[in-house]
Amino acid sequence: MRSSIKGLLFAGLLGAASLGLAVPAAAGPTLDAIKARGVIKVGVGTAPGFFSPDSNGRWQGFFVDIGRALAIAVFNDPEKVQFVSASPQQRLPALQSGEFDILLSAVTQTAVRSSKLGFHFGPVVFYDGQGLLVPKKLGVNKGSELNGATVCVQTGTTGELNIADFFRQNKATFKPVVIEETAEFRKAFTSGRCDVLTQDASDLAIARTQLPSPNDYVLLPERISKEPLAPAIRYGDDQWLEIVNWVVYATIQAEEFGITQANADEFLKSDNPSIRRFLGVDPVIGEAFKLDPKVFHTIVKTLGNYGEIFERHIGKATPVGFERGYNQPWTKGGLLYSPPFR
Amino acid sequence: MSADAALAGRLAPPRHWRAWRDGLFGSPGNALITLACVVLLAWALPPLLRWAVLDAAWTGSADACRAAGGACWAFIGEKLRYILFGLYEPDRHWRPATALVLLLGFAVLAGLPRFWRPGMVPAGAAALGGAVLLLAGLPGGEPVPTDRWGGLPLTLLLAFAGMTGAFPLAVLLALGRRSGMGVVRLACVMVIEVLRGVPLIAVLYVATLLVPLMLPAGVSLDKLLRAQLAIILFVSAYMAEIVRAGLQAVPNGQYEAAKALGLGYWGTMRLVVLPQALRTVIPSLVTLGIGIFQDTTLIVVIGLFDVLNTARSSAADPQWIGFYDEAFGFAALLYLGFSVAASRYSLWLERRLTTTA
Incomplete structure (x- = not known):
């Protein structure tokens, strides 16, 4: 009974959302709305290391930095992002009702959420269990x-x-x-x-x-x-989904290449064609996404690669003290694997 | 107290220790209760004192705090501005601080009967409007989106705007419920009963999650505004019932006398009935206000940072992880302070109104 009411509610939300999404748009409704607004709205939770405001009221954390990376991708500015706090009970309906553009609040990717509830998931950013x-x-x-x-x-x-x-x-x-x-x-x-x-x-x-x-x-x-935590977005905006996908992949790929915040500029001189494409020295990928060619370079230079973001917020040196575990690049025996940037 | 007893009391003031003794040990029942309380205090106070005072760390880092073993008041010192003002940018904290002073100042003035005159209505609107403008970063500053508003000013704003916004609505609903026109009465009864029949949390969810979907495309209402409107609607239903109680307490003779003077419906209400009705229910309104002040904590479920939520989330900072006891203790003291002040005020007001009536 309870699940059927929930289903009805979601069907209602979904129906209403699809009416709202019926407007013809060039890039997709979410990405258009983000560009018109000039800021990405990101739904987050509250957990030490993952997302929490610091003493100055500034959001900090592992998922928060992924939100900032998205802001760099879309606006070339890590501050063009607005974090909206969402409790676990209302975060999925709130995403559906359009309160934010992406949910980065440690949601587990599941089959029902991807089908019946109408959410796409980006790459898993944290393998929990x-x-x-x-x-x-x-x-x-x-x-x-x-x-x-x-x-x-x-x-x-x-x-x-x-x-x-x-x-x-x-x-x-x-x-x-x-x-x-x-x-x-x-x-x-x-x-x-x-x-x-x-x-x-x-x-x-x-x-x-x-x-x-x-x-x-x-x-x-x-x-x-298995608790794979992944970014969640609404159905109906493929291009926005791909930006989310490849921004997450970029942090993973940067770690695999060994590109860090400190040495990102040196890597610009690399002869490796894969690295040249990745950093935008060869602008083919940025052009394909209609983004700044140097976007992934800027992300790594501003926030670091996946490993650096991890260690800064939840790694061994932090009070949270989390082991990398499965959250290692596949080359080191973990599960993080990025498709090729070509 | 009878007049004789009052007189006797004035002639021979009871010696204090005797009054205490009679109150605490006057009967076996009282003695038992007193003893139980003493035992309870003896059991609870020493560990609390040791935690809160003796073993407490007043300054220093989080590590120093953990080593001390007691309460970490240094944590409150570090987080004080965050708890009070939430996500607001630190170098513009003077704005929420001024808004706070404005709201509190108005609340104190509005509480004194000597200021109860028509001029207070625009003054109240000005205070609320001023607080909103200050928080919004206007005039002469970069606008601050409402999702960065937080802490104590937000809590007070929601409670005050909830009460003042609900007041006219409540009066209309109460009058409508006693109206002779069937349709109006039915509509008012339905609004009141539906709103009183659902929990505030449900009203907030509807305002946050469903209202945006119902709005026409391209129209958007700010989330805080939606929450505020939801609170106003919710409060107005409860307030309407209080006002109705006041209306019913006005004797029929007053209505008839007003009619005899040739006053119409609105004249009767405005000049004769409402002033008497509202005066009777002021203590109930203050009680409702205290309740609403505490109910604003529910906005945590829709992701707004009122003072309880800022306190809670301040202990999620990895640098100061897990000082929940201190955070919640501090928030509890804040709420206790406000609520005790309000209830003492209510008592004072009740006494004053009965002596001047």
Whole structure:
């Protein structure tokens, strides 16, 4: 019943949105609206390292920098972007109603969202998944060594099902301690009621920083569920989707090439034809997108490549302290893979 | 208090310790309650004091704070401007600060009965308009989009504009509900009951998510404006019922006397009925105002940064991660301060109105 009401609401929103989108346009309604407005509207959430305002009221974070990269692509100015805060409950309807042009708020890409709900997803920018946080003194290096462990898990989440599946697959046993309150959840762990805390790994990384002595705990490298976080946009603007796609790919490709904020200018002198095309020395790609030929050079020079953005906001040196994990270029054994820039 | 008792009290003022003793231990029930409270305080206060004062870090970095083990008031010091003014550009904080002073100043003046005269209506509009202009960055500055407005000025603006905007609407709705014309009465009853029948959060969602889809293509209404209109509509329904209570409290003789003097409907209402009706319900209106002030925190669900949301999000800064206790504690103190002031004012006003009536 609930899902059918939700479906109706979305059908209504979609119908109304498609009426609004029926206006003939040169580039596509979203991109036209962005250019007319002179600023990109980006929906974000609130989570340390991913998106949060700093003491000066300026948005900072991993997803925030992707929004700034888009502003460079469209306007050649990282400040031509307006961040709109959106709570998890209303972020998808708000995107549908046109409150922002793109949602960069750690949304998991799923089949239903891409079909029934009417959203396109850009490339996955962050591979998240359910993780396992354990005390170092347990001496455990991977999840399969956790046979017989007591596991704290939050009730009503998919985490409860995932962890049961995980132990069944490993033919191991575990004792679940099911807890409802977030604060109690963390306390149960520190007071020793359970050996393992399980939740989305990015949440666990942040939870870890708030434990009394974070360095006594370690987030195990494996992930027991798939949570690919990707930018989401409305149906109906292919060109805008392609700009989003290739801006994300550009940060990934720059890391693969080894182009960084510091050495971006030196790479302009490179003889490598792929790099010359990428940086716009050979303007063929910029021209194809009808963008400034040097756009990817400007993005890397202003914000850095994927790895630099990652390390600056959520990497090992930050209070969030996240491992790269799957979020490495494929050349280093990760999942980040950019199609060729040609 | 009877007149005799009052007289006796004036002749022989009760000794203070006796009044205290009678109040706290006068009966077994009172003694029990007093003891329970003492035990509760003894249990709760020392750890709270240790956390909030003794072990607290007042200055220094986030790391120094964590090492201290108590409350991190340095965090509030670092984030104070952000919590108060939200995403507003720091070098133009004088604008929201002035808007804040303007709004608070007007609220204080409007609360004093000696200023209750027709001139206050344009003055109120001027104060609200001035605050809006200041926040918008006008005149003589780069315009500031409403999504950067935030913190305490936004909270107060939403509450004040909600109350003042709802007032004329509420009076009309209340009059309509008591009107002899069937259609008007039915329409007013429907508006009031529908708005009172849905939660504010639903009204806000409709204003944020559905209204933009209903507007004709090319027309757009600012999100904050939509939220403000939603709050005004919502408040007006509740206020209308309060005003109706006031109208019903006016004796029929007053209506008849006004008619006998030859006054028409609007004359009767404006000169005879409404002044008496509104005077009776002022304490209820203040109570409603306190409620609305606290209800504005719901705008967090539509992504606006009121003072509670700025406090919450200030603890999501990676440099100052996780000082939620301090952030929420500070916000709670702010709200407590405003609400206690308003309720003391309400008590004072009630006493004053009963003595002058």
